[in-house]
Amino acid sequence: MSAYQSVQNSAAGYSLYSSYGVRVGRTGREARLARIRRERERARMIRRAKALILAVAAAIISVTVLSGFTGIEDQKKAVTRYYAAVTVDKGDTLWEIASKYYSAEEGSMHSYVRDIITFNHLGGYNVSFGQTVVIPYYSAENNA
Numbered sequence: 273m274s275a276y277q278s279v280q281n282s283a284a285g286y287s288l289y290s291s292y293g294v295r296v297g298r299t300g301r302e303a304r305l306a307r308i309r310r311e312r313e314r315a316r317m318i319r320r321a322k323a324l325i326l327a328v329a330a331a332i333i334s335v336t337v338l339s340g341f342t343g344i345e346d347q348k349k350a351v352t353r354y355y356a357a358v359t360v361d362k363g364d365t366l367w368e369i370a371s372k373y374y375s376a377e378e379g380s381m382h383s384y385v386r387d388i389i390t391f392n393h394l395g396g397y398n399v400s401f402g403q404t405v406v407i408p409y410y411s412a413e414n415n416a
Contacts, residue, residue, distance in 0.1 A: 351377055351410045360403045367397070373409040 358369055370385045378384040389396070392405050399405060 351375075351412045353408055353410055356407045356409060358405050358407050360399045360401055360405060362401045364399065364401075365397070366394075366399050366405070369399075369405065369407060373407045375410050377410040 356373065360369070366385060366388065367381075370381065370388055374381055374384055378387075385397070388394075388405065388407060391408065394405075
């Protein structure tokens with residue numbers, strides 16, 4: 273064995289070279305250290321993957337909660353606006369007629385009556401016996 277190989281062997285504590293100066297591979301200690309490094313790296317990658325999956329799941333859950341998702345699709349029917357021609361009977365008021373056709377889609381009752389007045393070009397809240405008033409209303413009955 274040459275002096276150079278002898279120095280290498282004694283400094284590192286293990287043999288990397290054969291007596292012919294050719295590297296022969298890892299010793300038992302090197303192999304153990306390499307295996308430990310691989311296991312630590314694999315464990316670190318698994319921890320990172322778990323953290324990423326947890327973060328994505330938390331983001332999905334928070335977006336779902338904030339958007340108001342209940343898991344059940346809204347089963348609202350499509351509503352259509354229709355118009356009815358109503359002849360005023362004796363003693364009827366515009367508010368009574370409007371209350372028969374009023375629905376939540378109209379907004380407030382007051383704004384609904386104002387819309388009827390505007391639509392029919394009425395001067396105010398007063399209607400006369402026999403007068404025909406066109407009443408807008410919403411309904412989902414005739415939708416297919």
